[in-house]
Amino acid sequence: MAILPIVTYNDPVLREKTATIESDSVELQLLIDNMFKTMYNSKGVGLAAPQIGKPLQLFVMDADVMTEEYDDEEDLGPMVFINPEIVARKGEHLIMEEGCLSIPEVRDDVSRPAEIIIKYKDRNFNDQALKADGWISRVIQHEYDHLNGILFLDYLSAFRRRLHRNTLKKIKAGILETEYPLMPKQPVEQE
Numbered sequence: 256m257a258i259l260p261i262v263t264y265n266d267p268v269l270r271e272k273t274a275t276i277e278s279d280s281v282e283l284q285l286l287i288d289n290m291f292k293t294m295y296n297s298k299g300v301g302l303a304a305p306q307i308g309k310p311l312q313l314f315v316m317d318a319d320v321m322t323e324e325y326d327d328e329e330d331l332g333p334m335v336f337i338n339p340e341i342v343a344r345k346g347e348h349l350i351m352e353e354g355c356l357s358i359p360e361v362r363d364d365v366s367r368p369a370e371i372i373i374k375y376k377d378r379n380f381n382d383q384a385l386k387a388d389g390w391i392s393r394v395i396q397h398e399y400d401h402l403n404g405i406l407f408l409d410y411l412s413a414f415r416r417r418l419h420r421n422t423l424k425k426i427k428a429g430i431l432e433t434e435y436p437l438m439p440k441q442p443v444e445q446e
């Protein structure tokens with residue numbers, strides 16, 4: 256298994272239309288394993304395929320580390336969502352702080368519906384449906400957005416976004432130090 260570099264918010268692949276995954280393959284299973292390894296290495300709770308440069312309808316999640324803070328939630332373990340579709344969003348909107356591995360060090364409040372129902376295929380290509388609320392619902396909605404070219408930054412007001420301007424500039428310039436590899440890598444210094 257390999258740790259893959261994660262693309263940053265300014266990479267156009269994060270805005271591309273993602274392709275449906277037609278069938279299982281050895282390559283797909285390897286990609287999923289590599290995405291988990293990459294996610295755990297960067298201490299993330301979710302990772303979408305566009306974030307490692309692959310515009311596919313696929314994300315992985317393991318939010319158990321967070322459910323400890325919200326102790327009424329069950330541990331789901333590592334989960335794979337292939338060709339997912341959120342078929343219902345309900346409940347009141349809740350504000351929670353979010354971050355993103357493609358936007359290191361930037362965190363801010365985002366308002367989203369409390370509950371969702373998502374249909375998807377698991378890594379064995381079996382049809383599944385999951386009803387989620389709380390933190391799990393939050394992570395799923397964030398990752399699902401990645402498959403539709405949406406970043407949590409898009410929800411912030413111009414004012415809030417301006418507060419993150421310096422960090423965003425550093426990320427874009429490839430000079431922000433992170434504990435996990437990013438792509439494009441730090442540009443070669445000009446003489």
Ligand code: NI
Nearest residue numbers: 354355356357
């Ligand atoms: Ni993200």
